[in-house]
Amino acid sequence: MRLPDLYTRQPKTADIARGHWATIYGSILPELRQTHAKHQPCPSCGGNDRFRFFGDWETTGGAICNQCGNGDGFHWLGQVTGQGFKEVCRLVESVLGIRPETIQIDISELNRKARDREEAARQQIERDAERNHQRLHQTMSQVIPLSSFEPGSVIPSQSWSGRIDRP
Numbered sequence: 001m002r003l004p005d006l007y008t009r010q011p012k013t014a015d016i017a018r019g020h021w022a023t024i025y026g027s028i029l030p031e032l033r034q035t036h037a038k039h040q041p042c043p044s045c046g047g048n049d050r051f052r053f054f055g056d057w058e059t060t061g062g063a064i065c066n067q068c069g070n071g072d073g074f075h076w077l078g079q080v081t082g083q084g085f086k087e088v089c090r091l092v093e094s095v096l097g098i099r100p101e102t103i104q105i106d107i108s109e110l111n112r113k114a115r116d117r118e119e120a121a122r123q124q125i126e127r128d129a130e131r132n133h134q135r136l137h138q139t140m141s142q143v144i145p146l147s148s149f150e151p152g153s154v155i156p157s158q159s160w161s162g163r164i165d166r167p
């Protein structure tokens with residue numbers, strides 16, 4: 001006789017982690033402020049106040065970042081550590097004492113990666129701004145004020161060279 005699934009099913013890591021996210025985050029990402037009430041830097045992409053825990057974060061680990069999205073605790077641990085779901089599950093189990101082996105994570109290394117990503121994003125914004133500025137400058141240098149045209153002069157529309165051919 002086959003036993004019903006209820007008796008044979010192993011609890012999933014997500015079930016075990018449920019309600020323990022204060023402990024899990026406290027061990028893995030101790031720099032996070034454990035409150036729903038405050039915005040704070042994103043553990044994945046940095047910033048100052050783009051990250052916020054959901055109201056039920058202690059149950060699900062859920063949070064949202066204005067820059068890199070939202071998800072539950074497994075999502076965030078995967079995002080921050082760069083590990084797949086399986087590894088994240090092992091990490092969570094290790095923190096909760098379900099697995100004998102402990103897994104070391106270098107938090108300072110994670111923080112450094114987050115800072116690098118933030119810096120790269122900032123530099124990209126600067127590069128974009130500089131390019132737009134140059135484009136604008138180039139366009140403006142080709143603009144000829146209307147007042148410089150004599151009445152009746154023809155503005156050449158073809159083969160525009162940046163100069164007005166006076167009649």
Ligand SMILES: [Zn+2]
Nearest residue numbers: 042045065068
């Ligand atoms: Zn983020």
